[in-house]
Amino acid sequence: xxxxxxxxxxxxxxxxxxxxxxxxxxxxxxxxxxxxxxxxxxxxxxxxxxxxxxxxxxxxxxxxxxxxxxxxxxxxxxxxxxxxxxxxxxxxxxxxxxxxxxxxxxxxxxxxxxxxxxxxxxxxxxxxxxxxxxxxxxxxxxxxxxxxxxxxxxxxxxxxxxxxxxxxxxxxxxxxxxxxxxxxxxxxxxxxxxxxxxxxxxxxxxxxxxxxxxxxxxxxxxxxxxxxxxxxxxxxxxxxxxxxxxxxxxxxxxxxxxxxxxx
Numbered sequence: 001x002x003x004x005x006x007x008x009x010x011x012x013x014x015x016x017x018x019x020x021x022x023x024x025x026x027x028x029x030x031x032x033x034x035x036x037x038x039x040x041x042x043x044x045x046x047x048x049x050x051x052x053x054x055x056x057x058x059x060x061x062x063x064x065x066x067x068x069x070x071x072x073x074x075x076x077x078x079x080x081x082x083x084x085x086x087x088x089x090x091x092x093x094x095x096x097x098x099x100x101x102x103x104x105x106x107x108x109x110x111x112x113x114x115x116x117x118x119x120x121x122x123x124x125x126x127x128x129x130x131x132x133x134x135x136x137x138x139x140x141x142x143x144x145x146x147x148x149x150x151x152x153x154x155x156x157x158x159x160x161x162x163x164x165x166x167x168x169x170x171x172x173x174x175x176x177x178x179x180x181x182x183x184x185x186x187x188x189x190x191x192x193x194x195x196x197x198x199x200x201x202x203x204x205x206x207x208x209x210x211x212x213x214x215x216x217x218x219x220x221x222x223x224x225x226x227x228x229x230x231x232x233x234x235x236x237x238x239x240x241x242x243x244x245x246x247x248x249x250x251x252x253x254x255x256x257x258x259x260x261x262x263x
Contacts, residue, residue, distance in 0.1 A: 007135040010079035010104035013039055014137070014172070014194065017210045021218040023083075025051050026068065027075040029223070031259040032251070034076045040104065041076060043069055045083040047224035056221070057114075062088035070101050075260065081105030081137065084129075086112055091125055095132035105137030107174060110161060116143060119161055123168040130169030137172065139196055139216075140165030145177030155183060159190035166193045172216060179203035181212060188213035 013019050022038050024030035025047025033041050046056035048068045054060045060068075069082045082103045087094050095106055108129050110122035117125075122142070129138050142161040144154050162173030173191050176198035178184060184204070187195050194215030197203070200222055209217055234246035 006079040006102060006104040007099075007137065010040055010081065010137050011171070013079070014215060018197075018206065018214045018217045020206065021081065021216060023047065023219055023221065023223055024072055024080075025221075025224050027071050028256075028259070029227070030072045030076050030080070033223075034078055035259060038078060040079040040081065041072070042081045042107075042218045043072060043083045044221045044224060045085050046221035048083075050221075050224065050228075058085050058088060062090070062094055066094070066097055066101070069098065069103065073102050079104035081107065081139065083107045085109060087125060087129070092128045092132040095129045095136065099133040099136055103136065105139060105171075107139045107141050109141040109143060110165075111143040111147060114147070116147060119164050122161060123164045126165045126168035126170045138170045139172045139174045140168075140170035141174040141176065143176070145175065155186055155190075159187065162187075162191045162193075162195075166191070172196050174198070174216075174218075176220060181208075184209070184212050184214065 019040065020038065021040055021042040022033045023042045023044035024033050025044050030041055045065065048065060049056050049060045052060050052064055073080055080103050082098050084094055084098065084106045086109055098106060106129060108125050110117050110125065126138060126140050140162065142158050144158040144161065149157065158175050162175065165173055170193070172194045174196040175187055178187065178197065179200060179202050181204055184197060195213070196216035196218060197209060197214050198220045199217050200219065204212065206217055237243055237246045
């Protein structure tokens with residue numbers, strides 16, 4: 001399938017409840033995720049930024065992020081949805097360039113510099129993204145909970161922001177930072193469109209999230225963090241005890257190398 005059809009394929013995949021989207025940060029992680037059986041892949045801005053020696057939060061510039069996504073697209077055949085953070089210095093241009101590269105969707109967040117944008121300004125980001133490309137699956141992220149919101153007020157604000165994003169043209173609302181069943185169920189009931197949850201330890205299992213009505217499940221930077229933890233364990237063992245036990249569970253060289261054989 002050519003990349004030009006991936007947005008339509010990605011949209012069809014949303015009929016799965018929930019659609020599972022492991023997050024990749026470089027070509028190797030993307031190929032491993034694809035080989036594991038993923039029907040589609042999301043990118044993680046945090047993981048991509050860390051791989052470039054930068055902290056998360058648009059400290060990696062637009063050109064660097066787009067190039068990283070281009071490299072991921074070059075090695076996988078499944079649809080890829082790109083974490084576009086806040087769109088950098090030109091949201092419409094960022095979305096248009098990503099669409100030209102062949103992404104199937106984009107995430108657009110509603111915060112900047114550690115604070116939520118005004119709800120109308122956040123909705124305007126979604127309108128700009130939709131105007132830049134009518135085919136991509138636009139996932140509108142609200143950071144109400146990531147920035148410390150809690151209780152009934154946070155729930156009401158997350159629902160209001162999600163519904164404003166839907167009215168502006170979003171296809172899905174992404175509410176990271178929520179893992180408890182009552183809040184997830186309330187979000188599903190209150191939102192006027194599909195809900196994306198960022199799963200993490202302590203969250204309901206995938207089957208239960210589907211029962212609650214969640215449409216998409218991604219994991220943000222969690223797989224990157226697990227990979228970094230494995231690297232730290234292996235390095236510490238080698239440096240501190242001179243042993244190699246942590247290396248025993250590594251992907252065999254031939255299997256890893258084979259991920260990049262001519263397709």
